[in-house]
Amino acid sequence: MKEHKLDELENEAKERWGQTMEWQESQRRTAAWGKADWEAMKARQAGLMARIGEGMDQGPASPETQEAVKAYHRFIDSTFYPCPPATFLGLSELWKGDERFRASWEGIKPGLCDFACEAVQVYVRGL
Numbered sequence: 619m620k621e622h623k624l625d626e627l628e629n630e631a632k633e634r635w636g637q638t639m640e641w642q643e644s645q646r647r648t649a650a651w652g653k654a655d656w657e658a659m660k661a662r663q664a665g666l667m668a669r670i671g672e673g674m675d676q677g678p679a680s681p682e683t684q685e686a687v688k689a690y691h692r693f694i695d696s697t698f699y700p701c702p703p704a705t706f707l708g709l710s711e712l713w714k715g716d717e718r719f720r721a722s723w724e725g726i727k728p729g730l731c732d733f734a735c736e737a738v739q740v741y742v743r744g745l
Contacts, residue, residue, distance in 0.1 A: 627718075640699040647698060659697060664726070666690045670734050671727040678737035687734075687741040703742045710738035 635641040648655075666689055673683030694709070695701040701709070713719040714735050723731035 640701075640705065643699040662693065666693055667723060667726050667730070667734070670737060671730045673737070674727065674729065674733050678733060679740045683737050684741055684744070687737045691738075691741070703745050707738060707742045710735040 632641070651659075666686065669686040670683065670690060673680055673686055676682055691701060691706050694706065713723060713731055720731045723734055
């Protein structure tokens with residue numbers, strides 16, 4: 619059942635973004651990844667998301683939050699595809715607009731999705 623769900627998500631993503639440079643580059647960069655590579659990436663990503671969540675008490679513009687957002691931006695850029703600021707901002711809008719992405723953020727800390735999106739806006743404005 620779980621593999622079937624992953625296949626559905628993969629097919630949906632390919633349909634939506636398969637013609638983009640970002641999709642193609644991500645596919646190239648991850649083509650040789652095995653299960654351990656994917657698990658390590660997911661753990662790293664969850665850690666970065668949690669780090670952004672740690673900044674909720676300080677606010678989206680705090681140095682700690684902005685450093686965490688910068689680290690997350692670099693993670694996407696170095697792991698999957700070149701991610702200029704406008705793309706990163708668009709990605710944050712996707713987090714808010716897709717229940718599955720929102721649930722990933724909210725599963726770490728309630729309110730984190732909207733906070734992360736606001737922090738990304740602050741980050742991009744400051745570049």
